[in-house]
Amino acid sequence: GQQLNQSPQSMFIQEGEDVSMNCTSSSIFNTWLWYKQDPGEGPVLLIALYKAGELTSNGRLTAQFGITRKDSFLNISASIPSDVGIYFCAGQPYSGGGADGLTFGKGTHLIIQP
Amino acid sequence: EAGVAQSPRYKIIEKRQSVAFWCNPISGHATLYWYQQILGQGPKLLIQFQNNGVVDDSQLPKDRFSAERLKGVDSTLKIQPAKLEDSAVYLCASRGPKAFFGPGTRLTVL
Numbered sequence: 001g002q003q004l005n006q007s008p009q010s011m012f013i014q015e016g017e018d019v020s021m022n023c024t025s026s027s028i029f030n031t032w033l034w035y036k037q038d039p040g041e042g043p044v045l046l047i048a049l050y051k052a053g054e055l056t057s058n059g060r061l062t063a064q065f066g067i068t069r070k071d072s073f074l075n076i077s078a079s080i081p082s083d084v085g086i087y088f089c090a091g092q093p094y095s096g097g098g099a100d101g102l103t104f105g106k107g108t109h110l111i112i113q114p
Numbered sequence: 115e116a117g118v119a120q121s122p123r124y125k126i127i128e129k130r131q132s133v134a135f136w137c138n139p140i141s142g143h144a145t146l147y148w149y150q151q152i153l154g155q156g157p158k159l160l161i162q163f164q165n166n167g168v169v170d171d172s173q174l175p176k177d178r179f180s181a182e183r184l185k186g187v188d189s190t191l192k193i194q195p196a197k198l199e200d201s202a203v204y205l206c207a208s209r210g211p212k213a214f215f216g217p218g219t220r221l222t223v224l
Contacts, residue, residue: 004156042118042205042215043157088156099170101147102213104156 006105029091139208
């Protein structure tokens with residue numbers, strides 16, 4: 001099946017620093033999404049991107065849908081302790097036939113040192 | 115608005131035993147998904163329902179996994195018999211305009 005290459009696998013940063021992570025695919029996706037997952041919980045949607053080249057912000061988070069439709073990045077500015085967690089990218093295929101389940105990356109584990 | 119409910123939250127079984135998970139989606143959400151998340155990995159789609167019909171089960175190991183959504187609302191996922199490699203978190207998600215995930219069921223197969 002399709003695979004998404006997400007990097008970095010983990011990040012150790014100081015509080016207040018900016019964070020950048022990205023995701024690439026061998027296939028084109030219709031939609032890119034970024035999720036955060038805390039321990040013992042399901043993923044929570046942070047940002048959804050629907051058009052190639054789209055740049056979208058949600059508070060301190062900014063994400064972009066790559067022009068080639070095969071990549072996306074997520075930036076977090078001025079990190080705070082509650083940003084700790086695992087961040088996942090996910091691609092959603094064109095759903096003309098109704099099948100629109102997500103393909104996820106392996107995640108970026110963000111650790112913030114006070 | 116209530117979220118996606120799943121039960122049980124944790125389950126420990128021995129290999130070759132059977133197990134079932136239950137999901138109650140957000141009211142009014144016609145689309146329901148089951149994902150398997152192995153430790154250290156992202157979720158992997160197992161099956162997608164639209165109302166009570168299967169839309170995509172191409173990644174469901176049908177020799178041991180089965181799922182149903184008889185009345186188009188609640189859904190159950192069953193594993194019979196379980197293998198060690200089935201140890202994972204099983205996530206249910208439902209979609210209206212947007213998709214929401216439940217907290218998952220953590221399965222440990224000994």
